[in-house]
Every structure is written in C-alpha cells, then in structure tokens.
C-alpha cells in the first residue's frame with residue numbers, strides 16, 4: 001500500500017466520541033479513556 005493511502009485512511013477516521021454523552025473527544029485527551037473531559041471528571045466523584 002502506498003504511504004499516501006495510509007495517511008488518507010487515518011485522516012478519514014471519524015472523530016473519537018465520548019461513550020457517555022456522544023460529544024467529540026479531542027485527540028489530545030488521554031487515549032485510555034473513551035469519555036470526554038466532562039464525563040471523565042464526573043466519573044471520579
């Protein structure tokens with residue numbers, strides 16, 4: 001597979017969504033959680 005195709009594949013991936021509220025989770029967020037910062041914080045309470 002050409003390198004360009006791999007780049008296109010990742011570029012076309014849908015944004016990661018919070019498993020709790022469905023809000024888009026920024027890629028900057030910790031990769032081991034599937035929740036947005038808001039829901040993740042509420043879980044810790």
Ligand SMILES: [Zn+2]
Nearest residue numbers: 018021036039
């Ligand atoms: Zn959420």
